[in-house]
Amino acid sequence: MPSLDQLPRERFCHLPTPLQRLPRISRHLGGPDLWIKRDDCTGLGLGGNKTRKLEYLIADALRHGATRVITAGPLQSNHCRQTAAAAAAAGLECELVIDDRLDDADHAYRTNGNILLDRLFHAILRVVPGGTDAETALEEAARELRDQGGVPYRIPVGASAPLGAAGYANASLEIHAQAQALGLRFDGIVHATGSGGTQAGLLAGHALLRSSTRIHGIDILGPAAAVQANVHALAQQTLHLLGHRDDLIQPEDVHVHGDFIGAGFGKPSARTLQAIDLLARQEAILLDPVHTGKAFDGLLGLVERGVFTKGQNILFLHTGGQASLFAYAGLWSQQEVGYRSP
Known part of the structure; x- marks a missing residue:
């Protein structure tokens, strides 16, 4: 089996992405020293975490002679936007199966943000009703293309396949090297988790590093137990892909917090808006x-619960997604956000 550095890979990302301290917000909270890994700065199509995964998946699509990549996600999907950008950069067609799941979405949500960029990257948009089974819709799109003489390459939701998760196994090595250069050791890493590929890749990379x-993972998809089980399975599959024992990762190694999801996927709570406001005002x-x-x-x-304490170094992995701010602009006109207390 190939090692990480032997996997076929396209080079889309601007790497290494910055790792920087958050001094003002650390002082504001009065707890641990907070750092941020800027994977919003990966570069391709406004950047984000999916680009690391797509370097491996697009390389595999080209190796298989694909003419079109096909993937799925909600209307404001960061993954779909980055897949469309990666396909354009690689000279491939891209078809997006768009799940229109928010009944109360306004005009900005339906026309701005990620969906606007999907169109600029000339993706083919196949809009399906909310609740449509993604696997069935993807297979239908692939079958139609094959009937037309094309060669489809299916990318799962979130690019969360073992090959995609390898991108975050590699990111683990990058973070480790940056921390060593700064004389740092991180006591915890926090990031959004949903389809599971980012967390699975990080876990695989940390297993290879023997890191403690x-x-x-902060669950944004739910239910947390299902996300946790999926992350564990995917992390083990990623280790297997890289030629390592999958028992290096056990279920108790997978930490998913399900109590910050609010009303559900794509529905930010008042706390979500306050967190956005706080980081914007304190660190721009x-x-x-x-x-x-x-x-x-x-x-x-x-931090509020005392899970992270003064003297610890905690890393926040910024996985991107700022394009959707423009799709949710109405939220800021509806209420006064204001500072969040420590």
């Missing part, structure tokens, strides 16, 4: 209402 750093760093806003709310909540 605990990885905290933008989060999104669907993924990173909830993840940062989760980090703040863990």
Whole structure:
């Protein structure tokens, strides 16, 4: 089996992404020293975490002679936007199966943000009703393309396949090298988790490093137990892909926090908006209402509960998504957000 550095890979990302301290917000909270890994700065199509995964998946699509990549996600999917960008950069067609799941979405949500960029990258949009089974819709799109003489390459939701998760096994090595250069050891890493590929890849990479750093996934999809089981299985599959024993990761190594999801996927709570506002005002760093806003709310909540304490170094992995701020602009006109208390 190939090792990580032997996997075929396209080079889309601007790497290494910055790792920087958050001094003002650390002082504001009066707890641990907070750091941020800027995977919103991966570069391709406004960046984000999926680009690391797509480097391996697009390389595999090209190796298999694909003419079109096909994937799925909600209307404001960061994954779909980055897949469309990666396909354009690789000279491939891209078809997106778009799940229109929010009945009360306004005009900005339906026309701005990620969906606007999907169109600019010339993706083919197949809009399906909310609740449509993604696997069935993807297979139908692939079958139609094969009937037309094309060669489809299916990318799962969130690019969360073992090959995609390898991108975050590699990110683990990058974070470790950056921390060593700064003389740091991180006591915890916090990030948004949903389809599971990012957390699974981080866990696989940490297993290879024999790292004791605990990885905290803040569930944005739900239910948390299902997300946790999926992350565990995917992490083991990623280790197997890389030629290592899958028992290096046990179920108790997978930490998923399900109490920051609010009303559900794509529905930011008041706490989400306050977390976005806090980081913007304190550090001039933008989060999104669907993924990173909830993840940062989760980090703040863990600080409030004493899970992270003074003297620790905690890393927040910024997985991108700022494009969707423009789709949710109405939320900021509806209420006064204001500072969040420590």
